[in-house]
Amino acid sequence: MNQEKPIVLRKGWTTGACATAAVKAALVGLWGGKFLKTVSIILPKGETPTFDLVKPKKGNGWSEVGIVKDAGDDPDVTHGCVVIARVKETPNSVTFKAGKGVGTVSMPGLPIGVGEPAINPKPREMMSSIVYEMAKLYSKKPNIEITISIPNGEIITNKTWNPRLGIVGGLSILGTTGIVRPFSCSAWIASIHRGIDVARAAMFPHVAGCTGSTSEGAVQKLFNLPDQAMLDMGDFAGGMIKYLNKNPVNRVTIGGGIGKITKFAFGAVDLHSKRSQVNFKKLSQLAQDNDLPDISNVNTALEALELAGNDLAGLIADLALQRLKSLTKHSGMDCGIVIVNRAGNVISRVGN
Template sequence: MTRKPDGPLRRGWTTGACATAATKAALMRLWGGEWPSSVGITLPRGETPVFELAHTEAGDGWAEAGIIKDAGDDPDVTHGALIIARVEASSGGVQFKGGQGVGTVTKAGLPIGVGEPAINPVPRAMMDEIVAEMASEYGQSPDIQITVSVPKGEELAKKTWNPRLGIVGGISILGTTGVVRPFSCAAWIASIHRGVDVAVANGIPHVAGCTGATSETVVQGLYDLPDFAMLDMGDFAGGMLKYLRKYDVPRLTIGGGIGKLAKLAQGAVDLHSGRSQVDFDMLADWMGDDRLRTANTTLEAYQIAGAPLAQTIADKARKQAAQMLGDAPTAVDIVVIDRAGNILARSNP
């Protein structure tokens, strides 16, 4: 994970906000005959950003505009991507089409139906509103096809969770507020939720949440799980477990390093080093070994206490996870690994 910079962070704008602004600019050219030098829109919570145009092109009965996405200080993979919206007359209201670099939904469970372009509901609603607004201003019929394209989107999508969610061929046009808030925990947790939704909608009986790439590789291989059974839990064990309470998922595996799973075993719901710490006195009490009180890291404690500590952490982490799941009929098991991917302990359901 990219390190959060010090000091105040600059916010940015979502792909959905960029697509909406590009749609407005293209409609101004299609219906008004002139390109604006910049275009402003109103976001769902009232912000009024102004966007400069980076691409303009028009032909007989169509116009398209492009805007460079600025994600502010967030390490967003789509920062700097060109978001293009082409508008042309259609029938039956506003129609959405995915152009180059915008993915197509192929699995159930997402808020957009199978076969549809991966343009989420809020961006669609924002573009609907812009069409209605501009049609009223120019005295035109609001029957428009909007094709959203991201020229490098297919390559960018490989760095996102889209492939395991069943979104193929490009990125998603996202955003619930239009604003990118740097290093937002909410955005990561929302992606976990979408992963659960897809797994449940496709009848997956066994899902897994892991703290990082190494533990994910180990757990996926251990149980031969498909990609869309793998939830991108990261540090947000609590966010995953709370959401899983809503569903009848038969089995959950949690995998991770001994340090992060020690935090889960001690009741932490956020396993990030900046938001929770291992209590070495508690480890010492569990093991009846005062030497653990002066350990600097969980790895050092493991080197002192050996395999019994790893097994204790696995068992207690399983118990904590089961408690967080409440009445959900989900059996939990834990896989504790080291940095090389070796399994140190397992706690079975």
């Protein structure tokens, strides 16, 4: 019997890795007198990717190089962007500036201070190390101003979480390992964590995590919450709850459609369709125990809702609230659940 070979997704490189490679190539152009065609760097875990150079330029005391961001098979909105590093000799040590298309931090709560370019700590460390390494190689002082820019980054950023995180004007330079893992759950969860950090720093008393844009719009309108209080939970209820338990707020609301809230109510914390399913046996028993119409033959939670009506949504919301309270019982947070239909209307709300 023939078995299909598993599909191996191609990994890519973070904006931080691209920026580091661009800095190295630009320094070669500045101090070495000419540009190379490719450049290699060593990533934190020992990988040594090679990057092609684009748009090399130099002038009096400065040099710049671009690297095309390759995100591999990950659906990264920055895939194909050009990450440009300009290096300029200055009297000071290594400093960073945000060029066009790279954001600036405007709210507390992130690992970079307010007013600083949105270049995360690890990429800063990687670029600084490259400056010292190249300065030693060329017998130069490591006094370099690094400006990172990404053409059209000020437009692309609207497709990211940056506006909610208080990063204005462009994209962030990210990455702890330098590697983009396709469809990485950890990257999404890390963004949820940063959202919680920003909300706490802004002293928002109430945050909400929703499973999608429809429920998010309804919940935000219902509670009149600012954008920064809306966490991009998606399917990762567990990741959000775990971090909130360690970093609590006064109130937390989970919002979603009937299917994913049903899965959460019956025990799932990863709500993705490939990793959890609706327990139709429990759902049918719930309806039966509460004298609702028979739903024993349904195939979807939506079909069950259509047969049993909003009373079923109310029962599910109650169970989901009990579960959320149980999962956060040591945090002191006030909890709430909102279930929304496909039209974006609230069909059940319990708790806060």
